Amino acid sequence: MSERREMDLAVRLLDQQIVDWAGRRCGNVDDIAIDGEPGKAATVKALLVGPGATQRRRPRLLGFFAGPSFGDASEVEVPWSEIEDVTQVVKLKKEAGELGLGAGDDAAARWLRRIPGS
Amino acid sequence: MTKVFQIALGILAAIGGFVDIGDIVFNATAGATFGYQLIWAVVVGALGIMVYSEMCGRVATVAKRPVFDVVRERLGYKVGVTTLCASQFVNAMTCAAEVGGLAIVLRYLFGLPYRPLIVLAVLILLLSVWALPFEWIERIFGFGGLLLIVFAVAALKLDPNWGALGHGFVPHIDTPSPVIWAYFVIGLLGATFMPYEVYFYSSGGVEDGWVPPHDLKLNKLTAIVGYGLGAVLSISIMVVAAELFVPKGIEPGFLGTVALAAQTPVGEAGLLLAILGMFFAISGAAIDTALAGAYNMAQFFGWEWGKYRKPSGAPRFTLTWIGFFLLAFLVVITGVDPIFVTELSVIFSVVALPLTYVPILLVAGDSSYMGEHANGRLASTLGWFYLVVIAIVSVAAVPLLVLTNMGEG
Numbered sequence: 001m002s003e004r005r006e007m008d009l010a011v012r013l014l015d016q017q018i019v020d021w022a023g024r025r026c027g028n029v030d031d032i033a034i035d036g037e038p039g040k041a042a043t044v045k046a047l048l049v050g051p052g053a054t055q056r057r058r059p060r061l062l063g064f065f066a067g068p069s070f071g072d073a074s075e076v077e078v079p080w081s082e083i084e085d086v087t088q089v090v091k092l093k094k095e096a097g098e099l100g101l102g103a104g105d106d107a108a109a110r111w112l113r114r115i116p117g118s
Numbered sequence: 119m120t121k122v123f124q125i126a127l128g129i130l131a132a133i134g135g136f137v138d139i140g141d142i143v144f145n146a147t148a149g150a151t152f153g154y155q156l157i158w159a160v161v162v163g164a165l166g167i168m169v170y171s172e173m174c175g176r177v178a179t180v181a182k183r184p185v186f187d188v189v190r191e192r193l194g195y196k197v198g199v200t201t202l203c204a205s206q207f208v209n210a211m212t213c214a215a216e217v218g219g220l221a222i223v224l225r226y227l228f229g230l231p232y233r234p235l236i237v238l239a240v241l242i243l244l245l246s247v248w249a250l251p252f253e254w255i256e257r258i259f260g261f262g263g264l265l266l267i268v269f270a271v272a273a274l275k276l277d278p279n280w281g282a283l284g285h286g287f288v289p290h291i292d293t294p295s296p297v298i299w300a301y302f303v304i305g306l307l308g309a310t311f312m313p314y315e316v317y318f319y320s321s322g323g324v325e326d327g328w329v330p331p332h333d334l335k336l337n338k339l340t341a342i343v344g345y346g347l348g349a350v351l352s353i354s355i356m357v358v359a360a361e362l363f364v365p366k367g368i369e370p371g372f373l374g375t376v377a378l379a380a381q382t383p384v385g386e387a388g389l390l391l392a393i394l395g396m397f398f399a400i401s402g403a404a405i406d407t408a409l410a411g412a413y414n415m416a417q418f419f420g421w422e423w424g425k426y427r428k429p430s431g432a433p434r435f436t437l438t439w440i441g442f443f444l445l446a447f448l449v450v451i452t453g454v455d456p457i458f459v460t461e462l463s464v465i466f467s468v469v470a471l472p473l474t475y476v477p478i479l480l481v482a483g484d485s486s487y488m489g490e491h492a493n494g495r496l497a498s499t500l501g502w503f504y505l506v507v508i509a510i511v512s513v514a515a516v517p518l519l520v521l522t523n524m525g526e527g
Contacts, residue, residue, distance in 0.1 A: 015198075017187060017420055028190070059196050059200060088182055102422075105432075118436075
């Protein structure tokens with residue numbers, strides 16, 4: 001995403017649904033990686049997706065239930081340059097698989113396809 | 119005719135809140151214990167769930183955001199995941215109770231032993247959700263549940279005391295046991311606001327492809343008619359119980375006792391319709407809860423979801439609702455009383471209730487999201503009023519459950 005626009009990252013980006021260019025839901029924005037240092041402008045470097053990214057945000061008591069991975073990589077970094085647009089959802093420029101997303105659904109689908117009528 | 123089919127979503131969602139296994143017995147017990155005194159609680163609850171369902175249907179239509187999307191966004195991960203855990207426990211326990219209830223109904227129909235019928239009940243549910251498209255699930259189980267309208271016919275045939283019935287619409291206490299009265303009021307209100315109704319309803323709006331502005335009217339109609347019919351069924355059961363059970367001192371602790379109440383005024387056809395109505399209503403509620411559980415997981419973790427896709431097109435969503443039915447099977451095969459399981463789920467709904475409804479109210483009122491479709495003054499006022507009601511229900515539910523020994527006194 002190259003155009004300049006003002007955005008409240010905590011409200012409009014964090015925890016939002018991510019969809020790939022084909023419209024497939026492939027994760028939520030679990031955390032945001034920001035580049036920068038004191039005195040200089042900060043920039044969004046990447047979106048972090050997956051149970052590894054939510055680990056820092058989980059309540060301790062519920063940690064066990066909070067990060068079902070179902071085959072997902074623990075943390076996927078989606079470079080900001082791969083974001084097409086941010087509207088009601090975060091839209092990617094590429095297919096989920098190319099960016100390492102949606103692996104959990106792919107694994108579950110392989111298993112499910114053995115059932116007739118799936 | 120198309121309009122009639124389109125409101126099926128509201129009817130199916132309402133069935134979970136008004137005439138699932140717990141509610142059928144609870145409404146009948148309320149009528150048998152307090153006569154018409156508690157009708158107003160059903161009306162207050164029905165108006166509240168209409169307000170919130172309309173809101174979350176509107177958010178789903180305009181912003182394409184079902185409830186758990188909104189929960190995570192507005193409450194953040196930490197509080198959101200707490201809400202998820204509490205909601206999933208309520209969904210799982212309620213689903214288990216419905217599976218047990220369905221097996222009981224099948225036993226009334228076929229006279230076979232209970233445990234093998236639990237297997238049959240789970241198979242019926244699994245095959246229905248696997249094979250039927252979403253709109254046919256809505257239609258079959260939503261409209262099938264309306265067979266319970268036989269209780270309205272029964273109520274009319276019993277020629278109730280209309281003056282006393284009308285007085286039931288006004289809150290009043292006429293009992294030596296005000297704590298038990300309060301337990302039933304909170305129970306009736308709490309059942310109406312069971313959060314899985316709005317999870318199912320808002321996700322169903324997305325499944326049905328609602329788009330503004332046309333479907334905003336449909337959403338309003340669906341919420342009002344669907345939940346209105348649910349309330350009518352609920353009140354009818356209460357009236358029949360008041361007419362038949364109060365004079366004879368009968369406590370309707372079983373589904374069968376409630377079904378028999380339809381037989382007295384309507385005859386054998388009434389009994390059959392009541393049992394068939396229970397079959398569809400309880401199956402519908404089981405499907406509501408299992409799908410609500412799968413919607414919640416998928417929306418919270420960002421997975422692909424939707425019954426409009428093939429099962430392998432939304433694989434983790436599919437595995438989750440299958441998992442809910444299997445978990446329900448494991449719970450009820452132990453022989454635990456399904457009614458007791460629904461009472462238990464009330465404890466966890468205490469956490470889930472406010473944390474579900476607060477984000478809906480916030481997002482529905484946010485004009486940066488909803489534009490011209492954000493809450494107006496009336497919707498905001500009703501929303502905040504009912505949030506207070508929901509908070510009271512949440513705070514009072516568990517102490518009253520303990521104090522009254524689950525209404526036993």
